[in-house]
Amino acid sequence: MILQTQQLSIGYTSKGTTKTVASDVAVSLESGKLIGLVGANGIGKSTLLRTITGIQKPLSGTVLVNQKPIESFEPLALAQQISVVLTEKLPPSNLTVYELIALGRQPYTNWLGKLSNEDKIQIDQAIELTEINHLMNQKHYEISDGQLQKVLIARALAQDTPLIVLDEPTTHLDLLHKVSLFKLLKKLTTETQKCILFSTHDIDLAIQLSDEMIVMDGKTVIQDQPCNLISTGVFSTLFKNEHIQFDASKGKFVII
Numbered sequence: 001m002i003l004q005t006q007q008l009s010i011g012y013t014s015k016g017t018t019k020t021v022a023s024d025v026a027v028s029l030e031s032g033k034l035i036g037l038v039g040a041n042g043i044g045k046s047t048l049l050r051t052i053t054g055i056q057k058p059l060s061g062t063v064l065v066n067q068k069p070i071e072s073f074e075p076l077a078l079a080q081q082i083s084v085v086l087t088e089k090l091p092p093s094n095l096t097v098y099e100l101i102a103l104g105r106q107p108y109t110n111w112l113g114k115l116s117n118e119d120k121i122q123i124d125q126a127i128e129l130t131e132i133n134h135l136m137n138q139k140h141y142e143i144s145d146g147q148l149q150k151v152l153i154a155r156a157l158a159q160d161t162p163l164i165v166l167d168e169p170t171t172h173l174d175l176l177h178k179v180s181l182f183k184l185l186k187k188l189t190t191e192t193q194k195c196i197l198f199s200t201h202d203i204d205l206a207i208q209l210s211d212e213m214i215v216m217d218g219k220t221v222i223q224d225q226p227c228n229l230i231s232t233g234v235f236s237t238l239f240k241n242e243h244i245q246f247d248a249s250k251g252k253f254v255i256i
Contacts, residue, residue, distance in 0.1 A: 001030055002029050003027075003064065004026075004029070004064050005026055005028075005052060005062065006061055007060070008027075008051070010058055021044035022221050025221045030195060032193040033189060033195050033196075034196050034211050036199075036200055036214070038215055038216070038238070039216030040218070043217070045199040045216060046199065048216070049084075049165055049167050052165075053082050065081050079159065081163065082165060083161040083165070084156075085152045085164070087167050090140060096140070100155060101151060102119070104155040104159035105122060122157075123158045125158075126155070129187075130151075130153055132150050145173060146177035146180070149173065149181060157188070161194070162194055163194065164196045166185075168200060170201075178205060197214075211225070212225055213226055215234050217234075222234055226251075233248070239253075
């Protein structure tokens with residue numbers, strides 16, 4: 001088990017008022033699994049991801065990484081366990097694609113940031129796995145959104161952590177590039193045995209490709225295999241709208 005939560009309550013405090021997003025959250029992330037996190041807009045997917053990666057403190061409960069409380073890790077040590085790909089725009093810079101991927105080795109490099117042979121091996125492996133060798137010398141702002149997403153995944157791979165967490169990796173991508181990215185994530189979990197957790201609005205695609213899914217419906221957080229979630233009617237609770245319905249026989253949402 002790479003990561004698990006126990007009696008976790010997530011949310012935030014603003015102006016002295018605590019807003020609970022979800023409580024008694026129990027999720028477990030294992031090696032070699034592609035896990036999709038889904039739910040309606042504003043349901044708290046990003047809050048959950050920020051909490052289990054240590055960016056945000058839980059309201060209560062525990063996040064365990066390799067059986068140790070996440071708060072017991074120093075930042076560099078935690079960065080050797082979890083790599084995170086967020087949706088924020090990259091800050092302005094002149095970095096090439098190779099240099100951007102090399103930033104994934106920061107938890108391991110000395111204070112000069114000099115790359116060792118091991119660092120270079122990890123970077124080259126990440127480039128090979130994501131099949132982006134042809135982009136290496138381009139500036140990161142010269143490539144497409146789909147290509148940049150693969151570069152950011154390569155940076156996470158170069159970080160060489162057992163867990164990779166992605167927040168909405170298919171945002172701004174067309175259907176072809178969404179499918180390509182999901183298939184890449186599936187391939188990476190199989191070939192590297194890393195666990196990859198990603199949040200997405202593309203629920204139909206996630207159902208087809210995920211080993212497990214975590215579903216947030218505003219009341220509970222449920223983790224299971226897609227086939228079990230379909231048979232128990234969990235997806236039918238996601239959207240409270242008479243025009244959208246989950247068709248269990250087809251395994252996807254339909255407009256009525």
